[in-house]
Amino acid sequence: MAYSTTATSDDLRARRKAAAAECTRWLTGRRLPVAETLRQLADVATEDERDGYGNGGEVALLEQEVAELLGKPAAVFMPTGVAAQQSVLRVYADRAGTQRVAVHGLSHFLQHELNALEEVHHLRIERLTSDPRQPRPDELAAIPGKLAAVTLELPLRDGGFVLPTWDELVVFAGACADRGVPLHLDGARLWESTPYLEHSLAEVAALASTVYVSFYKGLGGLSGAAVAGPADVVAEVRRWQRRLGSNVYTLFPYAVSAREGLRKVLPLMGELHQRAVELSAALQANGFRVFPEPPHTNSFRVYAPVPADRIELAAIRRMEVTREAMSYTWQAADVPGWSWVELVVTPDTLAWPVDEVAKGFAELLED
Structure with missing residues (x-):
């Protein structure tokens, strides 16, 4: 909406x-x-054992599937995309020793999260652009100094669901690599982006260090998100998941519905x-x-x-x-x-x- x-x-x-x-x-x-939703979840669940605080059961299977789809070594499932992306950007900031992250002025981070990156993690926001289009390499180059991470929202929802072309995406990712700064894809609707980009999920994800995906938007799941990337980064994201109170006692209903979305809607x-x-x-x-x-x-x-x-x-x-x-x-x-x-x-x-x-x-x- x-x-x-x-x-x-x-x-x-x-x-x-x-x-x-x-x-x-x-x-x-x-x-x-509600009752019909719960009946459908019961019909499609594949595991009898529940996860415990996000470990095991349907959650483990979902994380494995997402990692394979995105071609990344590891993935972690989280109940909200807000906590998922806060976690990965905080990991990058701690590693880089700087709080500066480059984002689009119309990104979800700035439009709908009550300044969480600044208020909770004290990150400093560098705006690539606020125009309703994807940012360009020259706009990244115009931001001086050390950056902890660069983010791209694919597609840019508040810009009108706009994507870069594949060639533009490759060039922008190359600019990040040349600068030695991790590129993080805010891929809340990444599943929906591959037809236009004409490349697979794994090929798109290969251009970035880490990727966030959502399960309740295009896939129609109950809720939930995942971050995929290098195993050591994902391990640190799991620690921030706990610090942010996002490792709830069990997540199996969300994981079941997410896996069903991957099977039927993707x-x-x-x-x-x-x-x-x-x-x-x-x-x-x-x-x-x-x-x-x-x-x-x-x-x-x-x-x-x-x-x-x-x-x-x-x-x-x-x-x-x-x-x-x-x-x-x-x-x-x-x-x-x-x-x-x-x-x-x-x-x-x-x-x-x-x-x-x-x-x-x-x-x-x-x-």
Whole structure:
């Protein structure tokens, strides 16, 4: 869901919530009831033995699978991506003897974590750029002095799910290597990025020292994340996992759902990206604009030449009549009189014909 401040009123938010509760069809999927979720987890679990504080059981199997997929010697599963990435950047800072880390100004670190890197770990943030695009090697070169690490968010979600090209990524990784600074990939949606990059997960991960991946976004897991990299770095990350209170007594429900996402959803990423490209073209033919065009992943932004409160009301009315949920909450765009929403293509989206989705969105402009 979009993080930006919504332009709609409390009444519209309440009305959307009520309409969503009555929906029977969802373009981007829905959260299953608790009991049904637990039954599904029981059906797909492969281990009878629980993990203990993240050791053994389904968690160990998941860590092995992730390490193999990413071509790294080791991986550690953690309940949250915030703790996972704080941990690995703290490891790099302690090793380098400097608190300076280079990040994008629109990265999740700076936009949604309450200044955790600075407040908790006293890291000093060096912004590569704040433009809605991936950073360039010259912007890294413009930051003088010693750096503990450089991070890339693939894709850059708050920039509109944008990726570099493969050649751009190789050049940027080379610039980090030439400077002798570790490159860390914030790959919350890395699973979704390989169709555009046209290289495997292992080939992408090979360009970086460490990689973070998430399991509850594109893969549809309950929660959780992993950091993969050299065994000694991962071992230190495990120590910070404990220090940050992230080694909870057992993590098996999250690991079970993550492994199921790897089995069922990961193989669909190419198809999901292709459907996003098709949907973006259809929406543009019906009065909308999209960014990026064409989409780099299975997710992209849809812009409408209508104020947010008007199109949000139209979306709610349609939900009430059709019992179909087609979009998240519409947000006010930077251009006055325009609005935008994120469209995330999931396995559920594949059941909707492209022309039906385009027609449903077009009805919002006609209302």
